[in-house]
Amino acid sequence: KRKGERRGTMMMAFERPAHTPPALVPLLVSAGAVLVSQYFFNAAAQVPDPALLPTDPPPKPDPITSETVVFWGLRLWQVVGIFSMFILAIIITLCCIFKCRIPRTKKEIEARNAQRQAAKTYANTLETVPPLNELTEVPGGKITRSALQPLR
Numbered sequence: 001k002r003k004g005e006r007r008g009t010m011m012m013a014f015e016r017p018a019h020t021p022p023a024l025v026p027l028l029v030s031a032g033a034v035l036v037s038q039y040f041f042n043a044a045a046q047v048p049d050p051a052l053l054p055t056d057p058p059p060k061p062d063p064i065t066s067e068t069v070v071f072w073g074l075r076l077w078q079v080v081g082i083f084s085m086f087i088l089a090i091i092i093t094l095c096c097i098f099k100c101r102i103p104r105t106k107k108e109i110e111a112r113n114a115q116r117q118a119a120k121t122y123a124n125t126l127e128t129v130p131p132l133n134e135l136t137e138v139p140g141g142k143i144t145r146s147a148l149q150p151l152r
Contacts, residue, residue, distance in 0.1 A: 062068070066077040074082075104112075 064076065066075065068076045070076050070079045
């Protein structure tokens with residue numbers, strides 16, 4: 001037999017098949033390409049982003065104590081003291097300027113009311129008293145009959 005001839009139904013490795021490939025092969029190739037791209041996409045999604053990697057936590061600030069310097073070289077307790085004195089001075093000033101109603105006992109309220117009534121009565125009696133020049137002699141002045149009459 002000559003070279004290149006077929007031997008029965010067997011084909012040699014260098015010979016090509018005489019029929020065309022079926023239509024299923026491009027579908028299988030495209031499905032394989034989709035699977036490979038999906039694999040690469042999932043693998044790339046698992047690579048961590050350097051910007052999102054965990055970093056060391058920021059250092060904790062020093063705890064605030066009474067000896068912590070707040071501003072102008074003053075410690076916290078000094079600032080609180082100055083602020084408290086300022087607020088207390090404002091409260092005392094306002095209480096001195098305006099009459100604040102401080103809760104009192106019934107006895108104190110009645111005593112204050114009696115004092116007001118006595119002051120009002122005294123003011124009313126003072127209005128009925130004649131002027132001083134009508135009651136006494138004025139030096140160098142004339143003597144009048146009203147000055148000679150005794151007070152009743």
